[in-house]
Amino acid sequence: MRRSRVLGVSVLVVMAVVGAYVTADAYDVVPGLVTLAPAPAPARPFPTAPGAVAPAPVAAPLAALPAAAPVPSDARLGALAQALAADPRTGGSVGVLVADQLTGAVEAAIEPDVARTAASTTKLLTATAALGRLDHARTLETRVVRESADQIVLVGGGDMMLAAGAGRPDAVNGRAGLGDLAQQVARALTLAGTTTVRLAYDDHLFTGNAVNPGWASSDVTNGYVAPVTGLAVDIGRTRDAEDAPRSTTPSLDAARTLAKELEADGITVTGTPARVVATSGATTLGTVRSASIAEIVDYVLHESDNTITEVLGRLVALDEGLPASFGGAAAAVLEALREDGLDITGTHLDGASGLSHGTHVAPALLVATLRLVTDPSHPRLRGVAVDLPISGLSGTLADRFTTSSARGFVRAKTGSLTSVTSLAGTVQDADGRLLVFAVIADHVPVTGEDAARQAVDEFVTQLTGCGCRD
CATH class of the missing domain: 3.50.80.20 (D-Ala-D-Ala carboxypeptidase C, peptidase S13)
Structure with a gap:
C-alpha cells in the first residue's frame, strides 16, 4: 500500500514537471516545439539584379556653333598689337601673340616665333615644369x-x-x-x-x-x-x-x-x-x-623671386637625373615642356629664373605654356594659372592696373630687366572670353622702362574691351 502511494506521488511530480516545461516551452523560455508566438511571415524572395540595358544617349554639353555666330574681331586686335609695336615707349623691338584660350586661334601676332630676352616671364616655364614633374606635397x-x-x-x-x-x-x-x-x-x-x-x-x-x-x-x-x-x-x-x-x-x-x-x-x-x-x-x-612644392611655386609666381625659382629648376633637374646646376636646371625645364608637347625650338634658358639676358623665349612658347596650364585636361598644372598675380590686386601686379578697367581681369607674370619689359598671362574680353597673351619688348630705352610698362598695360587693358563684331 505504501509502495503504491509512493508511485502515485512520483507520477504526479513527473506530470507537474512535464507540464511546467511544456508551459515554459509555449512561452519560448526553454527550447522546444511548442510556442504561443504568431507564425512568422514567409521569407521575401532573394533579390535578383536587373539585366544590363543600353545607356541613354548623352546630350552634348554645348550645341554646335551656328554658322552666323559672331567671330572675334581679329582686325581690331591686330591693329592694337601693331600700335603697341610702333609705340616709341616700347623701343621698336616687340614680340606679341594673343590667342583664344579655348581654340588656340591666333587673334594678333607680331614676330611670335622670335625668341627674345623674356626676363621673369621665364618663370612660367619653370613653374610649369616643377608642378608637372615634382610631388606637389613634397x-x-x-x-x-x-x-x-x-x-x-x-x-x-x-x-x-x-x-x-x-x-x-x-x-x-x-x-x-x-x-x-x-x-x-x-x-x-x-x-x-x-x-x-x-x-x-x-x-x-x-x-x-x-x-x-x-x-x-x-x-x-x-x-x-x-x-x-x-x-x-x-x-x-x-x-x-x-x-x-x-x-x-x-x-x-x-x-x-x-x-x-x-x-x-x-x-x-x-x-x-x-x-x-x-x-x-x-x-x-x-x-x-x-x-x-605647390606652396613654393605659388610664392615664386607671386613674388617673382629669382633665387627660389633657380632652386625649383635644380629640383626638377635632380628629378630628371641631371646635374643640379644652372645648365642642368635649364635642360630639365625645357625637356619637361617638350615632354608635355610644347615646341621649344629656338628657346635658350640661361638658368631657370630669367634674370640673365642670355635667356631667350618666344611669345609663342609663353602662350603655348599658358594654354597648357589652363587646359582642364592637365589638372596638375592648374596651380600655375590660378597662382599668377591678379591685376591691381596681388603679387607683382598689385601696383599695376590699379585705376584701369582691367583691374581684376588679368592674371599674368611680369618681367623686367634693364631694357626689357615683358608680360604674359590671361585676360577676359568684353564677352567673357578668355584670351592668352604674351608681350616682350627687349630694346626699351633705359630711361623709359616705366613708360614701356605703361604701354604694355594699356595694350592689355584694351584687350578687355574687345569682343565680337556687331
Whole structure:
C-alpha cells in the first residue's frame, strides 16, 4: 500500500514537471516545439539584379556653333598689337601673340616665333615644369646629423627660406626654423651627455656655380638674387627688408645662425663652421621641413623671386637625373615642356629664373605654356594659372592696373630687366572670353622702362574691351 502511494506521488511530480516545461516551452523560455508566438511571415524572395540595358544617349554639353555666330574681331586686335609695336615707349623691338584660350586661334601676332630676352616671364616655364614633374606635397628637409663624438653637421635639402628662429606654420618663407632645429639637436645631445660640439655644414645638394655668370655683377648686392645653395636663411637677405643685399655666403651664414641658436639652448659650439660632406647613414639629431612644392611655386609666381625659382629648376633637374646646376636646371625645364608637347625650338634658358639676358623665349612658347596650364585636361598644372598675380590686386601686379578697367581681369607674370619689359598671362574680353597673351619688348630705352610698362598695360587693358563684331 505504501509502495503504491509512493508511485502515485512520483507520477504526479513527473506530470507537474512535464507540464511546467511544456508551459515554459509555449512561452519560448526553454527550447522546444511548442510556442504561443504568431507564425512568422514567409521569407521575401532573394533579390535578383536587373539585366544590363543600353545607356541613354548623352546630350552634348554645348550645341554646335551656328554658322552666323559672331567671330572675334581679329582686325581690331591686330591693329592694337601693331600700335603697341610702333609705340616709341616700347623701343621698336616687340614680340606679341594673343590667342583664344579655348581654340588656340591666333587673334594678333607680331614676330611670335622670335625668341627674345623674356626676363621673369621665364618663370612660367619653370613653374610649369616643377608642378608637372615634382610631388606637389613634397617638402624640403633640413637636418642635423652626428658625424662623430664631438662634431655635428647641418645638412641642407634645398630650403633657402629657413627662419633664423622659430618656424612659422602660416608662412612659405620661414616655414622651417633653425631655432626649432636647434632645440631638437640640443635635447638629443644633452640626453647623450654631450654639451660641447664642433659644427660643420653640407650644402652639396646643388652643384656647379652658385652665381650665374650671366647675372649682372651687382645683382647679389642689389638684392635681386642670392647665390643658389642647398640652404640659407631668408633667401640670403642680410637684413629684414625685401630689397636687402644678399649674402655671398648664405650656407655659412645659416650654419652660424644655427650655432647661435644652439648656444642659446645650452650647447657650446667651438670653432668656425666648415664645409664638409656628411657621412651617409649618420645619426639624425633633428629635422625641420619647408613649405610644400605647390606652396613654393605659388610664392615664386607671386613674388617673382629669382633665387627660389633657380632652386625649383635644380629640383626638377635632380628629378630628371641631371646635374643640379644652372645648365642642368635649364635642360630639365625645357625637356619637361617638350615632354608635355610644347615646341621649344629656338628657346635658350640661361638658368631657370630669367634674370640673365642670355635667356631667350618666344611669345609663342609663353602662350603655348599658358594654354597648357589652363587646359582642364592637365589638372596638375592648374596651380600655375590660378597662382599668377591678379591685376591691381596681388603679387607683382598689385601696383599695376590699379585705376584701369582691367583691374581684376588679368592674371599674368611680369618681367623686367634693364631694357626689357615683358608680360604674359590671361585676360577676359568684353564677352567673357578668355584670351592668352604674351608681350616682350627687349630694346626699351633705359630711361623709359616705366613708360614701356605703361604701354604694355594699356595694350592689355584694351584687350578687355574687345569682343565680337556687331
